[in-house]
Amino acid sequence: MTTSSPSSATSGYAGEILPEDAWKRLAAEPNAKIIDVRTQAEWSFVGVPDLSSVGKQVLLVSWQVFPTMVRNDAFLAQVEAHGVKKDDVVLLLCRSGVRSRAAAELLTAQGYQAAWNITDGFEGPHDGDKHRGDVAGWKAAKLPWAQG
Numbered sequence: 001m002t003t004s005s006p007s008s009a010t011s012g013y014a015g016e017i018l019p020e021d022a023w024k025r026l027a028a029e030p031n032a033k034i035i036d037v038r039t040q041a042e043w044s045f046v047g048v049p050d051l052s053s054v055g056k057q058v059l060l061v062s063w064q065v066f067p068t069m070v071r072n073d074a075f076l077a078q079v080e081a082h083g084v085k086k087d088d089v090v091l092l093l094c095r096s097g098v099r100s101r102a103a104a105e106l107l108t109a110q111g112y113q114a115a116w117n118i119t120d121g122f123e124g125p126h127d128g129d130k131h132r133g134d135v136a137g138w139k140a141a142k143l144p145w146a147q148g
Contacts, residue, residue, distance in 0.1 A: 012104075012109065013104035013105050013107070013108040013115045013116070014104070014113075014114045014115050014116045015116060016116070016119045017091065017118055017119060018118075018119050018141075019118055019119065019137060019138045019141040019143055022093075022116070023141075023143050026051060026054050029089055031085070031087070031088045032056075032088070032089040033056070033059060033082075033084055033088050033089065033090055033091065034049060034051065034056070034058050034059065034093060034118075035059045035060075035061050035079065035084070035091070035092050036049065036059070036060050036061075036093045036094070036122070037061060037062060037063035037075075037092055037093065037099050038063075038094050038122065039064065039069075040066060041066050042066075042095065043148060044148040045147075046095075047122070047145045047146055047147040048060070048122075048145060048148070049093065049122070049138060049144065049145050050144040050145050051144070053144060059079075061078045061079055063075060063099040063100070063102060063103050064099060075103065076106065076110060079107065084112075087113055090104075090112055090114060091116050092104045092115060092116065092118060093121055093122055094121045094122065095121045095122055095132070096120060096124060096125060096132075097118065097119055097120050097121045097137075098121075100118060101117040103115075104116060104117045118138070119136070119137075120135075120136035120138075120140075121137050122137055122139060123137050123139055124136035124137030124138075124140050125137075
């Protein structure tokens, strides 16, 4: 499995993983889970990964609360409520990879052994026209997704 950069002692989480490699892990590893840490508005209006072909569901747990975008103090409790175990492979996804990295760092600090940040998130960076979804990330990789 290829990852874009493994963790070091200073990164605070397992490392960065490309969307395509995250998909392969979800398909191949029974204990691999994906947590989408974006907001309800993003899930509804932008879409979410569709894991039905690998017999799994995306776990929806916001890192920040819309519209104030303050950190979700219940994040860890909500992850635990979804049944995520500390020895599961946890693949974290946001819009561009920033919120999911922070979530991976928190989970690692709480004893999760394999919290990965999905590189470039669901939509990736802007293209030349300031649109997302075509340059990098889950959508640009043509991985399955659905819109609410």
